[in-house]
Amino acid sequence: MSQTFVVARVGKPHGLRGEVTVQVHTDDPEGRLTPGARFATDPQQRGPLTLVSVRQHQGTYLLGFEGHPDRTAAEALRGTRLLVDDADAEEVDDAGWREEDLLGFAVVRVDGSPVGEVTALHLRPVQDLLEVRAPSGALVLVPFVEELVPEVDEETRTVVVDPPPGLLELGE
16 A cells, blocks of 8 residues: 655745745655656645746745746645655655654653643754644644654654753743
8 A cells, every 4th residue: 555745835825926835844855846746735636736946045945836827826735735655755764754653642751741742843954843732732842853852652652852941841
């Protein structure tokens, strides 16, 4: 059975020529986001989409798609997830995580006390951030680095965090 993975999620339109911002969910945007690349979409009825232009502006990827020549057409794509089939995907590095792998995992401190639940993974050039919803409803961003996140247990669907003082105060 084939499985799909999210490469990027379309954000807001940029400019008047149909470009959109995207939140990248791949560790190889240069390899995946190339003109001519074709993506299945979620929701399915918005695709498939063929990429015609790629550029970066102030660290944000701006993409243009065939058949979406203006801002109005680009706005219709907002929230669309660009998908790749696992048959086309490279093997995922054991140290790498995808957002869909972590969503819903319980987050606990090293001593086992609850912190919250993983609600997103924000991929950033320098370090990724885990978005955690605390029991209070507040969202906390935890740098996804080994010093602060020493363990991810897939079997128990648990992420162990060892935060410095003050990092989690927003959510408590």
